[in-house]
Amino acid sequence: MKLFTFKPGGVHPKESKLTKDKAFVRLKPPKIVVIPLSQHIGAPNTSLVKVGDHVKIGQVIGSAKAFVSAPVHSSVSGEVIAIEPRPHPLGTKVPSVVIKNDFKDEWVEDIKKISSLEEVQPKDLVGIIRDKGIVGMGGATFPTAVKLSPPKGKLIDTLIANGAECEPYLTTDYRTMLEFPDKIIDGLLIEIRITGAKHAFIAVENNKEDAAELLEKRVKTRGLKNIEVVLVKTKYPQGGEKQLIKAVLGKEVPSGKLPLEVGAVVENVGTLKAIAEAVFEGKPLIERGTTVSGTAIKNPGNYIIRIGTTVEDIIDQTGGLTKKLRKLIFGGPMMGLAQSTVEVPAIKGTSGILFFGEEALDMAPQDESPCIRCSRCVDFCPMGLMPVLIDHASRRNDLKLAESLNATDCIECGVCSYVCPAKRHLTENIRKAKQKILKQRKIEAAKQAAFEKLKALREKQAKEAQEKLKKEVK
Ligand code: SF4
Numbered sequence: 001m002k003l004f005t006f007k008p009g010g011v012h013p014k015e016s017k018l019t020k021d022k023a024f025v026r027l028k029p030p031k032i033v034v035i036p037l038s039q040h041i042g043a044p045n046t047s048l049v050k051v052g053d054h055v056k057i058g059q060v061i062g063s064a065k066a067f068v069s070a071p072v073h074s075s076v077s078g079e080v081i082a083i084e085p086r087p088h089p090l091g092t093k094v095p096s097v098v099i100k101n102d103f104k105d106e107w108v109e110d111i112k113k114i115s116s117l118e119e120v121q122p123k124d125l126v127g128i129i130r131d132k133g134i135v136g137m138g139g140a141t142f143p144t145a146v147k148l149s150p151p152k153g154k155l156i157d158t159l160i161a162n163g164a165e166c167e168p169y170l171t172t173d174y175r176t177m178l179e180f181p182d183k184i185i186d187g188l189l190i191e192i193r194i195t196g197a198k199h200a201f202i203a204v205e206n207n208k209e210d211a212a213e214l215l216e217k218r219v220k221t222r223g224l225k226n227i228e229v230v231l232v233k234t235k236y237p238q239g240g241e242k243q244l245i246k247a248v249l250g251k252e253v254p255s256g257k258l259p260l261e262v263g264a265v266v267e268n269v270g271t272l273k274a275i276a277e278a279v280f281e282g283k284p285l286i287e288r289g290t291t292v293s294g295t296a297i298k299n300p301g302n303y304i305i306r307i308g309t310t311v312e313d314i315i316d317q318t319g320g321l322t323k324k325l326r327k328l329i330f331g332g333p334m335m336g337l338a339q340s341t342v343e344v345p346a347i348k349g350t351s352g353i354l355f356f357g358e359e360a361l362d363m364a365p366q367d368e369s370p371c372i373r374c375s376r377c378v379d380f381c382p383m384g385l386m387p388v389l390i391d392h393a394s395r396r397n398d399l400k401l402a403e404s405l406n407a408t409d410c411i412e413c414g415v416c417s418y419v420c421p422a423k424r425h426l427t428e429n430i431r432k433a434k435q436k437i438l439k440q441r442k443i444e445a446a447k448q449a450a451f452e453k454l455k456a457l458r459e460k461q462a463k464e465a466q467e468k469l470k471k472e473v474k
């Protein structure tokens with residue numbers, strides 16, 4: 001297989017894939033699940049249940065009317081014992097439905113399964129994906145149905161299944177490719193039917209060649225001429241959407257635009273498996289594969305975990321910790337989010353949960369020293385940005401300058417901080433500038449909308465007054 005990669009930038013951190021050879025093990029559903037009402041990018045859901053209600057597995061317990069949203073479902077059967085703000089992996093408290101498991105494992109009755117894709121219209125397949133609460137499971141949590149509904153005039157001609165999994169420690173996608181290759185292929189076929197895409201690729205990093213070979217064998221055996229398995233170089237952040245498109249298609253997604261701009265959709269392999277299960281098994285997103293790893297967990301492995309299982313329960317069920325927990329990360333060590341409590345639950349976007357002891361202090365942000373102008377951050381940035389200059393602008397709160405340096409294109413991959421010999425807190429400062437710029441844009445857009453509304457109202461009033469006057473003159 002030919003080897004593809006993106007340029008410029010990227011790094012190859014120590015892989016630390018401790019759980020590479022550990023097949024998925026299903027954890028027992030816990031006594032209590034804490035299901036955040038919002039687990040996606042977009043409008044927050046509101047609860048459809050109340051305290052005291054009995055719920056079944058797969059029952060919708062939260063939804064929103066907005067286009068960019070994804071419903072949440074109960075992952076156990078039992079009684080709703082609270083609806084209240086609880087810790088969320090994003091670091092805030094979010095309204096959550098707390099359910100006491102009755103261990104009867106009762107499923108909702110109205111499960112519809114599709115046996116042949118030709119039976120269903122593309123728009124109905126999108127409806128199933130929406131109703132089953134599927135979101136990007138690589139960590140982005142963007143609602144998949146929205147991704148597959150391009151605005152008028154935009155066509156999706158290429159699909160890329162993302163099997164790069166470039167973050168150290170994480171092996172969920174790798175195990176998914178080894179253990180569920182046909183579900184990934186089924187997910188791609190569903191997306192081909194929806195979008196009418198002419199080409200589909202499954203991109204796998206070359207440190208997982210066995211997974212690529214297995215997928216290629218399955219594609220050939222099934223006689224699928226429109227799906228091609230390609231190898232991409234083991235490099236971080238090879239799994240970034242824009243980096244993968246550059247590597248596989250040689251196309252550049254323009255600044256500030258989405259992959260759709262170049263006719264492409266990138267989908268995590270776990271998401272494709274979830275899509276296949278939603279369509280062919282009628283299964284909503286109530287559980288997911290997650291890598292549990294790090295140096296402080298007794299039994300690192302790949303586990304299938306019900307959504308809403310807290311870290312506390314995961315520690316218990318996997319055999320406990322080996323040392324005092326000093327750092328808990330959701331996701332990988334490069335882009336993941338540090339957590340402050342073990343009460344936080346696994347959600348749809350939880351690709352990994354990492355546990356570290358004392359040695360984690362080496363990973364903590366270190367004391368900065370002055371910039372030595374070596375330009376390493378610029379050379380290694382996979383988005384071709386100038387991190388040193390954006391960082392400088394951010395520290396001076398010069399948002400105009402940060403914006404002109406395309407700070408909002410930063411994918412927060414952490415590469416600049418990783419390579420900086422002066423240990424400058426580049427990613428953190430760039431993220432701050434990016435958030436402020438995006439907030440400012442939102443305020444400006446709201447102001448503009450209010451101005452347009454007022455203008456329209458005044459024009460209407462003026463027209464009415466004119467007509468009234470005309471009548472009076474007559
Ligand atoms: S965090 Fe942003 S600025 Fe830094 S290397 Fe990644 S994309 Fe570039």
Ligand code: SF4
Pocket residue numbers: 370371372373374375376377378388419420421422423424426
């Ligand atoms: S890598 Fe660090 S020291 Fe080198 S130019 Fe960038 S900010 Fe300065």
